[in-house]
Amino acid sequence: MINFVLRRVLYMVPTLIVISIVSFGLIQLPPGNYATALAAQMAANGETLQQAQIDALEARYGLNDPFFVQYLNWMGDLLRGDLGQSFLYNAPVAGLIADRLPLTIVVAIATLIFTWAVAFYVGIISAVKQYSVLDYVLSGFAFLGLATPSFLIALIMMYLGSQFLGMSVGGLYSPEWVDASWNFGKFLNLLSHLWVPVLVIGAAHTAALFRIFRANLLDELHKPYVVAARTRGTSERRLLLKYPVRIALNPFISTLGWSIPAVLTGDIIVGQVLSLRTTGPLLLEALLAQDPYLAGSIILIVSVLTVIGTLISDIVLAWFDPRVRLRSI
Structure with missing residues (x-):
């Protein structure tokens, strides 16, 4: 296991060098x-x-x-x-990113928890009740989530919030709490707005993970070892959770590499529509202004997170399934 981890870490060094060149080069293309x-x-x-x-x-x-x-x-x-000086804001890039990073991390963690929890639970129900009305309904919602652009869901949520809930769903705070110092009231106000970006950004990710998990679980449920365990009298709950679910989680875990940076930056357009003070809209402004240090730094950070996320998913997958690390020796 130690050799496996060290080899993966060594692979990161040339990868990060190439990523840094590409990240900076992308800004020079226009x-x-x-x-x-x-x-x-x-x-x-x-x-x-x-x-x-x-x-x-x-x-x-x-x-x-x-x-x-x-x-x-x-x-x-x-x-x-x-990280250099931002031409657009005439301020240090590190300070600009640090200002947006706390809320970005909050949205990212909440979205990851929502995505994994819903996809895992709904995937098991849909696979166990294959071809039932519930399976068709859940699959229909998944296809709807995959097909609907996130920014359109954001616009719908803004309309529904304004017309029927009497609240503005833009931003992460109500106007009176934006400049207030941190206290329990501001925390509660954040929670009252946080569900909107989590639901909007997490919709497509949840739908994709649900389809992956359901397909892999269905493939495992029909294998001979499951039939043999069932004939030996193993309870359905124990059989499901101990064997098929554990094996079906492999592709689920392997998506961690792209899930972390995807939800950390959020959907850039969604962030713009919902007026979120996260790194996504900041990246869009930097790209439009061709601010090389600000845009390049954000792209580099996202790329590094992708590499780190992939490393974490490889380690977790190797720990979770010994076949992975044995094949890589």
Whole structure:
């Protein structure tokens, strides 16, 4: 097991180097840079940015330097714990991300718990009662969740909340609690709004995990070892939980690698629609403004989380199923 973990950790090093290059390179792909994007934005607002001002901005931030020069400068600062300066906000990137990170983590953890709990419970019910009315209803909701865009669900929730609940579902706090200091009342207000982004962001993830878990559980329920255990008089509850469910969880666990970063950033459009102060809308603003350090840092963090999530899922899967680590020796 130790060799298995060490090998996976060593694989992370070159992977993270490649990810950092790709993350920074993605920001350089669109034509122009922050200075030209700022000029275009000002022109759309009826203002003018002179060419001399554009040249001064490019010289100040080194926007015309070769790609690898900019990348090495960024990585050098990154290794010293400095994520750079955001051109868009004229503030340290680390501070901007740290400001959005607590609420992002709260939404991510709540969404993960909701997604796993619902997909696990509903998947077992649907598989055990295959081809029943309940199975068709649950599968129908799953297909609906997969087919409906998350931002559309967010808009529907906003409408229903406004028309029938008399509350605004945008943001994570009521307006009077946004700038208030932390106390129990603000915590309760957060909980009263948290269910909306959790439900919206988690809908598609829950539906996907439900379909995966149901399919794998159905495959296990018809195998000879299940039939043999049933003929020996093993109770259905014990038989289900001890053998088929445990094996069917393997693909369920393996999705942890992409589930963590997916729910941590949330759906970017959903975050924009619901006015969430999370990293998703911040990334969108940085990309539109071609802010390389802010956008590159967020993309890098998400990518690193993907690698770490995959490592965690590999370790948990190897611990959960010895066949995985034995095949990798």
